[in-house]
Amino acid sequence: MPGGIDPHTHFELEMMGAKCADDFYKGTRAAVAGGTTCVIDFVLPQKGQSLLEAYNNWREKADGKVCCDYGLHVGVTWWSPAVKKEMQQLTSEQYGVNSFKMFMAYKDAWMLDDYDLYCAMETCAELKALPQVHAENGHIIARNTEKLLAKGVTGPEGHQLSRDEEVEAEAVNRACAGAPLYIVHMMSKSAVRALQLARTRQRHALIGETLAATVGTDGTHYGNACFRHAAAHVLSPPLRPDPSTPQAMCEALADDHLQLIGSDNCTFHEKDKQLGKGNFSKIPNGVNGVEDRMAILWQKAVNTGIMDPCRFVAVTSSNAAKVFNIWPQKGRIAVNSDADIVVWDPKLERTISAANHKQAVDFNIFEGQHVVGSPQYVVVNGRVCLDDGELRVVEGFGKFLKTPVESPLIYDGHQSQEEAPHRPEFLEAPVRVTNGTPSPDLGLMNKSVESLSVSGCSTPTGRKMREPGQRNLQTSTFSISKEIEGLDTKTSVRVRNPPGGKSSGLW
Numbered sequence: 001m002p003g004g005i006d007p008h009t010h011f012e013l014e015m016m017g018a019k020c021a022d023d024f025y026k027g028t029r030a031a032v033a034g035g036t037t038c039v040i041d042f043v044l045p046q047k048g049q050s051l052l053e054a055y056n057n058w059r060e061k062a063d064g065k066v067c068c069d070y071g072l073h074v075g076v077t078w079w080s081p082a083v084k085k086e087m088q089q090l091t092s093e094q095y096g097v098n099s100f101k102m103f104m105a106y107k108d109a110w111m112l113d114d115y116d117l118y119c120a121m122e123t124c125a126e127l128k129a130l131p132q133v134h135a136e137n138g139h140i141i142a143r144n145t146e147k148l149l150a151k152g153v154t155g156p157e158g159h160q161l162s163r164d165e166e167v168e169a170e171a172v173n174r175a176c177a178g179a180p181l182y183i184v185h186m187m188s189k190s191a192v193r194a195l196q197l198a199r200t201r202q203r204h205a206l207i208g209e210t211l212a213a214t215v216g217t218d219g220t221h222y223g224n225a226c227f228r229h230a231a232a233h234v235l236s237p238p239l240r241p242d243p244s245t246p247q248a249m250c251e252a253l254a255d256d257h258l259q260l261i262g263s264d265n266c267t268f269h270e271k272d273k274q275l276g277k278g279n280f281s282k283i284p285n286g287v288n289g290v291e292d293r294m295a296i297l298w299q300k301a302v303n304t305g306i307m308d309p310c311r312f313v314a315v316t317s318s319n320a321a322k323v324f325n326i327w328p329q330k331g332r333i334a335v336n337s338d339a340d341i342v343v344w345d346p347k348l349e350r351t352i353s354a355a356n357h358k359q360a361v362d363f364n365i366f367e368g369q370h371v372v373g374s375p376q377y378v379v380v381n382g383r384v385c386l387d388d389g390e391l392r393v394v395e396g397f398g399k400f401l402k403t404p405v406e407s408p409l410i411y412d413g414h415q416s417q418e419e420a421p422h423r424p425e426f427l428e429a430p431v432r433v434t435n436g437t438p439s440p441d442l443g444l445m446n447k448s449v450e451s452l453s454v455s456g457c458s459t460p461t462g463r464k465m466r467e468p469g470q471r472n473l474q475t476s477t478f479s480i481s482k483e484i485e486g487l488d489t490k491t492s493v494r495v496r497n498p499p500g501g502k503s504s505g506l507w
């Protein structure tokens, strides 16, 4: 399959008085170990800092260290005409940025008020860049935090209590007033429902991302009596205590209600999490995930029959490539695409543990989870960097990847508010299709299913359980080594809808 693309990492980020444990070397090394061959990290300027200066700092930190290709989103953490001008510069060929992230939370730090948020989103639309938001109501969180601390709730459980699902869903709803829009780390069923509702009234592309953390664990850990354990799970928005959340998020990914899964890898050692002992609002926010993202989703969604392998490729790789306009260079296996390839062994079993993970951080939120399915070989730009389980990355081997504006997925077929007084037909509800042959009542198969989806990111084979008599992709007898050795007369397999998108080519 095409190498994974993690659209959301934070390596070497300094926040809340601490520095992330994973730097660009260890972070991308861990990514490759898990089957991810490209990451998109966030430049996050301080309030008042030049965006260009922050971008240059990030390039300096990353360029010599990355083991795989990487791109950059840039945070808009304050607003002024100078910021607007720098956004324009950043989208030029020279800098290669096509996405900007705004925070509706982190009051008194990165948060923008609604006016500034709207200005930034408008600017993105003018530049044909993609606005991203961290959707949580920062004012409600700040007030709830004051009240909880006053009542003596100081432990990590206060983090979740200060920002329940409605705090997230309210912000999703508010952000969807202007578009197109990409909502990062959607963590709750309520937030996904708010996004679905917005799609019924929106004319623009609305893209939803969730996290490996959301799919792989839950908010019950905040109640753990051990501060180290509970604090290690603190991220924003928080994991949800509703135990049905992980499965619901897998289903949302399978059904194209969400389009991507990232990691939001933002790791802090225990000593840094201790900054919040006695005041949960000071616990540095962030968890691991860049290494385990693919295996966790495979385990929770593919092995359970919620999602088939083609949709897995879409949500872990090709949709990110399409959204950020680097497809088909990335996210697809084809002639002229980058040779970022994963040979996935669906039978490989392992138990996730901080004791043997490749990340720098001293904790793993998926500790003890048994997963079946992991990469056996990972090829990064033509170089075998995971060789039958042996990691052979090269520091500095990766390159900076420019992301050009005007992503066809975001801007083609989607009209501006002024241009489109009526909702275009293609934004109607997604069509469910069965794997392989269309159901008799789905004569729609002859049309382009992709063009009928809400997001443009649906996968034609994206569906749930296999139907009786259908071929089990997990137990395929197709053998790559046979193909290579020429023992089989076939030298390639032509399929209608390969992982990574429809094509007349080979994969």
Ligand SMILES: NC(=O)NCCC(=O)O
Pocket: 010, 134, 185, 234, 235, 236, 237, 264, 266, 285, 286, 287
């Ligand atoms: N998500 C999180 O808790 N930490 C990273 C910063 C952010 O993305 O909000």
Ligand SMILES: [Zn+2]
Pocket: 008, 009, 010, 264, 266
């Ligand atoms: Zn983040």
